[in-house]
Amino acid sequence: MEPLLRIALLFLFFHLSILVNSSPSQHLQIINAERRIDLNSHIIKVYLTLKVENSGTSPTSEVHLAFSPAEAEHLAVVKAAATTGKRKKKTYVPLDVKSAELPEGPNGTKFFSITLLTPLSKGETITLEVLYILTHSLEPFPVEISQSESQLVYFRDSAILLSPYHVKQQTTFIKTPSARVESHTVVDPTKRVGTELKYGPYENHSPYSYSPVLVHFENNNPFAVVEELEREIEISHWGSLQITERYKLVHAGAKHKGVFSRVEYQTRSGASGVSSFKHLLAKLPPRVHSVYYRDEIGNISSSHLRTDFLKSELEFEPRYPLFGGWKSTFLIGYGLPLQDFLFESPDGRRYLNFTFGCPLAETVVDKLILKVVLPEGSKDPAAVIPFQVEQHLETKYSYLDIVGRTVVVLEKRNVVPEHNIPFQVYYNFNPIFMLAEPLMLASVFFLLFAASVAYLHMDISIRK
Missing domain, CATH: 2.60.40.1730 (tricorn interacting facor f3 domain)
Incomplete structure (x- = not known):
């Protein structure tokens, strides 16, 4: 039994080492992440800009996105594109996005894989633009209001981007429909100007870092x-x-x-x-x-x-x-x-x-x-x-x-x-x-006509 136990332990160690070494966090890092969350409607749009660097030794052709269980439940659309140039000369190349599995992710985390057009070699960087849309993610509070009251809602998210990679620098902007914000979580540095909340910049966060925030604000748009x-x-x-x-x-x-x-x-x-x-x-x-x-x-x-x-x-x-x-x-x-x-x-x-x-x-x-x-x-x-x-x-x-x-x-x-x-x-x-x-209609009319003619020529009287 002892030799079999040693073989099993060696196999398990070898299997785990493969998983760790194949982890995307070992090969890529995010140099800068900027996330803009639009809360003007009950359909939440999130615009994510990622500058990704290959810090490993071998080329890679995939970049993974991570979503919390709450986001995954209400996720409607995920799109991605690679960008080149700046401002008016910027060009967008759509990329394929599909569901993926990563064994080392936290329980309930949903992953998507962005397939690059050309593999990213050692030391190279690429800028990705991601759009994802969430539904049913605003919670009315209070849950009941009278005819004369405004509608207040909760929005829950993280000040820090949930990612399977090390993130060197990141910033999150949250745009509300009006300047009426009842309360919001403060994660220093946090700044609010008018209808915009700014979280960050934050630096050097390890993979799967998370810092929950709660924003309570007015949203009277039709749900x-x-x-x-x-x-x-x-x-x-x-x-x-x-x-x-x-x-x-x-x-x-x-x-x-x-x-x-x-x-x-x-x-x-x-x-x-x-x-x-x-x-x-x-x-x-x-x-x-x-x-x-x-x-x-x-x-x-x-x-x-x-x-x-x-x-x-x-x-x-x-x-x-x-x-x-x-x-x-x-x-x-x-x-x-x-x-x-x-x-x-x-x-x-x-x-x-x-x-x-x-x-x-x-x-x-x-x-x-x-x-x-x-x-x-x-x-x-x-x-x-x-x-x-x-x-x-x-x-x-x-x-x-x-x-x-x-x-x-x-x-x-x-x-x-x-x-x-x-x-x-x-x-x-x-x-x-x-x-x-x-033809069916013509046949029906013809049969009716023939039946009418036949009926008119029939003598059904009992008197001669």
Whole structure:
């Protein structure tokens, strides 16, 4: 047993030594890190600039980002780019970012790997620009407010950048919507000027250092959250797209307490219900037509549509203003010309090119279900999306359908405006299927006509 125990211990020591030696913190260090956190909306945007140096002996082609468990739970987007030049001459080269695993990280820490275009050699440096977006990361406090009160929220983070590398120097800037900051954690040096808090500069922090901070501030911007959005895009080869969008909207800010007074809301619009919202803006494609907007009761006429050659904007009002915790369910539908969105690939396949995401501005979608209804007879559908989504197929039956229409269903959670980018759905289609419904209608009318003629020529009387 003793020799086996020694072999096991040697193997374990060898395995651990490999993990330590392969740790990214042994090869890279961050010379300077600047982080700017934008809290103007309930969608938090963090801009991170990193100057990374390879202090090891071998080239490396990856740089890792670390996120705390709280950040990882609400992380919606992570983007990165390499920069060269300064100011107006600065150029950005997008880099691939994907989820990664590091065994030596603290429990619950989520890692992402940035893949460099060319390996970073010993002694070389590179500047990276990173954008990551967080949702549901502002906590209302107090959790309930009256109609006349402003909305105050908590934001929790770290004054020191969580990183798997040694950080030589770093600074964090936090931008609030207004100058009203009830309280904030002080980690010397800390400076506040107007709507901006500055933490740092801090020097020489070891990997995975963390210094929690709490900022309590006023934020009356609308906390518009769509709990579920179902978008259905129906393709008709007879010349149009029909889009139907079903929304379940909620105000996710501090909950309203007390009685709602519409008189006070109308007469004191600048001081009453400052955190509520009654207008929504949907950014639709150009050349939109046949727009309608309704809820469970029926059509709603309080909407305004503005169109031009580049875009269309639908500004509309729910039946009632939305306060914290209040919900609204409604439906928007519109048509679009087919030739603007349906094309033919070189291999003969048809493909739809449309925009993913939610048309509502500054809105978080907890669950997005996007359905692309293909014409009857379509085969071999394939969706191309620039990020990870869940996919499956369904079948839908409409008027005069025989075998049903294939539906490509795409599902994604935690959707933000940065997800509003084009995607494609490819499929094969035989034009002969376009004649199926006209031939069916013609056959029905012919049979009715033949039956009528036969009936008129029949003698069904019992008298001769």
